[in-house]
Amino acid sequence: MSARRAAWLFLTPALLVLGVFFLIPVLGALVLSFTDYDLYALADLHNLRFVALGNYWALLHRPAFWAALGHTFYFVAVGVPLSLAASLGAALLLHSRLARCKAFFRTALFAPVVTTAVAMAVVWRYLFNTKYGWANHLLGLLGIHPVDWLGDPHWAMPTIILFAVWKNFGYNMIILLAGLQAIPVELYEAARIDGASAWRQFRHVSLPLLGPTLLMVAILTVSGYFQLFAEPYVMTEGGPLQSTTSVLYLMYEDGFQWWNLGIASAEAFVLFLVMFAVTAAMLRLSSREPAGGAA
Amino acid sequence: MNPRLAKALVNGLLLGGALVALFPLAWMLAVSFMPPGTSNALPPPLWPANPTLDNYRQLFGHAGMWRYLLNSLLISGAITLLSLACNLLAGYAFAKLRFAGRERLFRLLLGLLVVPAQVAMLPLFLMFKYTGLVDSYAGVVLPGMATVLGIFLVRQYARGLPDELLEAARIDGASELRIFVCIVLPLLRPVVATLAILTFLTAWNDFMWPLIELTGQGHYTLPLGLASLAREHTEGTEQMMAGSVLTVLPVLVLFLAMQRHYLDGLLMGSVKG
Numbered sequence: 089m090s091a092r093r094a095a096w097l098f099l100t101p102a103l104l105v106l107g108v109f110f111l112i113p114v115l116g117a118l119v120l121s122f123t124d125y126d127l128y129a130l131a132d133l134h135n136l137r138f139v140a141l142g143n144y145w146a147l148l149h150r151p152a153f154w155a156a157l158g159h160t161f162y163f164v165a166v167g168v169p170l171s172l173a174a175s176l177g178a179a180l181l182l183h184s185r186l187a188r189c190k191a192f193f194r195t196a197l198f199a200p201v202v203t204t205a206v207a208m209a210v211v212w213r214y215l216f217n218t219k220y221g222w223a224n225h226l227l228g229l230l231g232i233h234p235v236d237w238l239g240d241p242h243w244a245m246p247t248i249i250l251f252a253v254w255k256n257f258g259y260n261m262i263i264l265l266a267g268l269q270a271i272p273v274e275l276y277e278a279a280r281i282d283g284a285s286a287w288r289q290f291r292h293v294s295l296p297l298l299g300p301t302l303l304m305v306a307i308l309t310v311s312g313y314f315q316l317f318a319e320p321y322v323m324t325e326g327g328p329l330q331s332t333t334s335v336l337y338l339m340y341e342d343g344f345q346w347w348n349l350g351i352a353s354a355e356a357f358v359l360f361l362v363m364f365a366v367t368a369a370m371l372r373l374s375s376r377e378p379a380g381g382a383a
Numbered sequence: 384m385n386p387r388l389a390k391a392l393v394n395g396l397l398l399g400g401a402l403v404a405l406f407p408l409a410w411m412l413a414v415s416f417m418p419p420g421t422s423n424a425l426p427p428p429l430w431p432a433n434p435t436l437d438n439y440r441q442l443f444g445h446a447g448m449w450r451y452l453l454n455s456l457l458i459s460g461a462i463t464l465l466s467l468a469c470n471l472l473a474g475y476a477f478a479k480l481r482f483a484g485r486e487r488l489f490r491l492l493l494g495l496l497v498v499p500a501q502v503a504m505l506p507l508f509l510m511f512k513y514t515g516l517v518d519s520y521a522g523v524v525l526p527g528m529a530t531v532l533g534i535f536l537v538r539q540y541a542r543g544l545p546d547e548l549l550e551a552a553r554i555d556g557a558s559e560l561r562i563f564v565c566i567v568l569p570l571l572r573p574v575v576a577t578l579a580i581l582t583f584l585t586a587w588n589d590f591m592w593p594l595i596e597l598t599g600q601g602h603y604t605l606p607l608g609l610a611s612l613a614r615e616h617t618e619g620t621e622q623m624m625a626g627s628v629l630t631v632l633p634v635l636v637l638f639l640a641m642q643r644h645y646l647d648g649l650l651m652g653s654v655k656g
Contacts, residue, residue, distance in 0.1 A: 091480050091481055091482070091559060092480075092481070092482045092483075094476075094480055094558075094559030094560070095476045095480035095481070095482040095485075096482065097559075098472040098473060098475065098476035098480065098559075098563070099472070099473050099476050099477075099488075101468070101469045101472060101473070101528075101529065102469040102470060102472065102473035102529035102534060103473070103529075105469060105525070105526070105528045105529035106492070106495065106529050106531070109503070109507060109525055109526035109528075110495065110498075110500075110503050110526070111495065112506075113502075113503035113504075113505075113506040113507040113510065114498055114502050114503050114506075116503075116506030116509075116510075117502050117503060117505055117506050120505060120506055120509075130512075177396075178400055181393055181396055181397050181400070182397070184393045186386075186389055186390040186393040186394070187393050187394060187397060188394055192401075193397045193400075193401055195639070195642065196400075196401035196404055196405055197400055197401060197404050198646075199404060199405065199408065199635065199638075200404055200407075200408075202584055202634055202635060202638040202645070203408070203588075203631045203634070203635060204587065204588045204605070204606055204627075204630045204631050204634065205588060205590065205606075206588075206590055206606040206609055206610050206613075206630070207605075207606065207609055207626070207627035207630040207631045208407060208627070208631070209613075210609060210610075210613045210623055210626075210627050211407050211410070211411045211624065211627055212407065213613070214414075214422075214620050214623070214624070215407060215410065219423075219425075220422070220423045220424070220425065220427055220620075221427070222406075222410065222427055225425075225426055225427055254403070254404070254407070258404070259649070262646055262649055262650065263649070263650065266650050311499070314499070315499055315501065317501075317590075317591050318590045318591065318610075321590075321594075321610065322610050322613055322614070325614065336501055336591075339501065339505075340591070340594075340595075343504075343505050343508075344508070344595055349505050349508075349509065352505055353502075353505050353506075356499075356501055356502045356504075356505065357502065359499070359501075360498060360499055360502050363499065364497065
């Protein structure tokens with residue numbers, strides 16, 4: 089057997105799986121988004137009609153879609169910076185020469201990442217219960233009135249954001265910690281000899297050298313956070329008053345509760361395009377900045 | 384700043400962070416042992432005064448958690464084994480076997496990473512509906528049988544294998560399959576462990592696709608069973624916490640046992656290119 093034939097033989101199972109169960113469905117979604125596939129088409133394919141850009145046009149005129157897009161942007165715009173700040177803070181603490189029991193702290197801080205989002209979202213619901221939850225109990229000790237965390241349209245999304253930060257910051261913490269450890273010690277020594285304070289060492293040594301890692305981590309987190317779904321599904325069911333309905337939540341409802349698969353496919357594609365545009369813009373902006381000019 | 388003060392500050396902040404990270408987990412565990420109805424009190428109790436296993440008994444007896452647990456184990460186990468086979472073969476081929484268009488094909492695969500998985504879910508559901516695979520184990524396992532990230536990880540690792548070793552085996556007349564099984568696989572052991580734990584945890588925690596695909600409770604995984612209980616609002620806090628413990632504990636223990644492999648994989652996956 090030649091190496092070339094062996095190569096294709098080895099590649100076939102994986103390519104077949106990725107082709108049949110990913111690539112073809114993605115192309116299928118594009119086709120589906122140009123049709124009015126709904127409950128009637130599900131019953132009998134003869135009811136299927138081609139509507140060209142009709143679904144996309146309808147989405148542009150649908151307040152519920154704009155609202156879902158807005159909620160998703162809110163989650164990304166607030167959640168990503170908070171997550172990155174928590175990750176960077178934790179990584180700096182773990183990297184500090186003053187820290188003790190590093191292995192224990194690293195494991196403890198990382199633990200939320202491996203937990204099941206659905207199960208911890210259930211726990212979160214009870215911790216942020218208005219009457220018996222620990223969140224309000226602690227606020228009460230400080231003399232602050234109880235907050236209706238998941239029942240108040242203003243507070244539901246912030247509560248989900250808090251959950252997402254708690255659940256995810258450990259992931260980027262590990263990557264940033266590895267980035268910090270890769271910075272040569274001599275650079276800090278040189279800065280110290282020049283009399284640089286801890287803050288200036290961070291600002292002028294750590295941060296610029298960590299720049300590329302931070303950018304990559306930010307892009308991955310942004311695309312992850314655009315895919316908000318399980319948290320509102322379990323914690324709020326998209327409410328109250330649709331205030332936590334994300335684009336994917338809307339897609340799930342349109343597609344699998346109302347069986348409007350044409351519209352739902354268009355929603356999935358718009359989300360994809362938005363994610364692509366935002367991450368591409370982040371890459372563009374960062375490449376334009378001179379090296380070391382971040383922050 | 385005074386060095387002793389700085390040391391206290393750094394370690395104090397770490398301790399506070401660890402407390403915040405672990406509190407929800409500890410609270411969940413404590414409440415799962417409280418008798419029904421006793422956790423809803425003021426101030427909220429932290430420790431079960433009269434610990435009981437009733438909540439777990441209830442879950443296994445009435446709520447059918449056995450079924451969900453077995454389904455989760457079966458689905459995650461099958462995805463892990465099958466995707467290991469596909470990803471190892473493909474990753475090795477991309478790293479060490481020469482063929483026309485190799486780099487271009489690999490770049491194409493990496494390009495797929497840009498597309499969020501949810502885009503494929505609607506047509507995939509229709510595809511499975513017309514082939515009768517909706518609400519079946521196969522419907523969850525099949526799409527997870529190969530991943531771009533898995534192929535990428537294997538390729539990264541396999542590129543470090545010495546070419547002389549493979550050439551020597553070829554000159555000795557060993558077939559490519561034999562070389563893969565007898566020489567390459569043993570050398571790939573570290574990346575196999577990493578990929579196995581990464582895949583198992585991802586499959587265990589996966590939610591959206593199983594939710595769409597598994598329409599009947601008979602095939603529910605633990606996250607699906609737990610989410611449906613949570614949305615019914617009929618079970619008490621203590622029983623829900625027992626269900627959460629049951630869902631989280633297996634992956635948490637697995638992670639603690641194989642922490643190094645998991646973190647290796649996380650770091651390898653993040654160094655793209």
